Amino acid sequence: MSIEAPETVRVEAQRVSCDGDQGPLGHPRIYLNMGKDGKVECPYCDRLFILAGGPADTAD
Numbered sequence: 114m115s116i117e118a119p120e121t122v123r124v125e126a127q128r129v130s131c132d133g134d135q136g137p138l139g140h141p142r143i144y145l146n147m148g149k150d151g152k153v154e155c156p157y158c159d160r161l162f163i164l165a166g167g168p169a170d171t172a173d
Contacts (some may be wrong), residue, residue: 124165
């Protein structure tokens with residue numbers, strides 16, 4: 114059984130940054146690189162980043 118990410122963000126770049134989007138209540142800003150599958154998940158807040166037009170992008 115898999116659990117869905119709390120938030121999915123479509124992005125245009127293969128390198129993204131995440132800080133939890135909570136200001137002082139977030140987490141340290143980290144930079145993440147997408148793999149060949151066109152997605153990456155933040156290890157702190159589980160936000161899922163998907164490369165627009167990439168293999169994991171299912172949006173119409």
